[in-house]
Amino acid sequence: MYSIKTVLAAGAAALFAMxxxxxxxxxxxxxxRASGMNAKAGAAFFEIMNHGAEDDRLxxxxxxxxxRVELHTHKEDANGVMKMMEVEEGFAVPAGGMHALKRGGDHVMFxxxxxxxxxxxxxxxxxVFEKAGEMTVDIPVDLKRNPMAGGMDHSKMDHSKMGHGEANKGDDTSN
Structure with missing residues (x-):
C-alpha cells in the first residue's frame, strides 16, 4: 500500500510536468538549472507554443x-567567440508555431x-507576452538533465564580456 506522502509527491511531480x-x-x-550550488547565475529552458491565429512575442x-532576469541568446562574433547577450526585443512566437528556449541558444537568464x-x-x-499578457509558470529545477543533442561547444565562449558586471562572471549555466 502506498503512503499518502508518496501519492502526493507523485501527483505534484505530474502536475509540474504538465x-x-x-x-x-x-x-x-x-x-x-545552475552550474552548481554556489552559482551566481542560472537559466530556464522550455518550448513556447502559440495555438492562436496571431503572432505573439515573449x-x-x-x-x-x-x-535580475533577462531574455538571452548566444551569438558568435567575428573571431568565432560565442557571447551571451540580452535580447531586448524578446522572442517571436509565430501563430500556430513554436519557439524553443534551449541550451546553447535562447533562454531565460537569472x-x-x-x-x-x-x-x-x-x-x-x-x-510576459506582448498579446497573451502575463503567465506565471512553476519551473522544476533539473540539474541532472543532459545537454540536448547538437549542444554547443563552450570552449570558445567569452563570459567576461557579457556586460552584466560581477553578478555572473564566469558562471556557465547554459551547458
Whole structure:
C-alpha cells in the first residue's frame, strides 16, 4: 500500500510536468538549472507554443529567485567567440508555431541568484507576452538533465564580456 506522502509527491511531480497555458500560449518541457550550488547565475529552458491565429512575442520574464532576469541568446562574433547577450526585443512566437528556449541558444537568464537551485525544487517565473499578457509558470529545477543533442561547444565562449558586471562572471549555466 502506498503512503499518502508518496501519492502526493507523485501527483505534484505530474502536475509540474504538465504544460502551462495562458490564452493561446502553452509552455512545455520547462526546466531550470545552475552550474552548481554556489552559482551566481542560472537559466530556464522550455518550448513556447502559440495555438492562436496571431503572432505573439515573449517580451520579458520576472522572478524573485534572482536580482535580475533577462531574455538571452548566444551569438558568435567575428573571431568565432560565442557571447551571451540580452535580447531586448524578446522572442517571436509565430501563430500556430513554436519557439524553443534551449541550451546553447535562447533562454531565460537569472543573474545574481537569491537562492541556490536545488534539484527537484521549483522556481516561480512570470513570463510576459506582448498579446497573451502575463503567465506565471512553476519551473522544476533539473540539474541532472543532459545537454540536448547538437549542444554547443563552450570552449570558445567569452563570459567576461557579457556586460552584466560581477553578478555572473564566469558562471556557465547554459551547458
Amino acid at each position: 504544460p502551462a497555458l495562458a490564452g493561446d500560449i502553452m509552455i512545455n518541457d520547462a526546466y531550470a 517580451i520579458s520574464a520576472t522572478s524573485d529567485v534572482a536580482k 543573474m545574481g541568484l537569491n537562492q541556490s537551485f536545488v534539484d527537484g525544487e521549483t522556481l516561480s517565473v512570470t513570463l
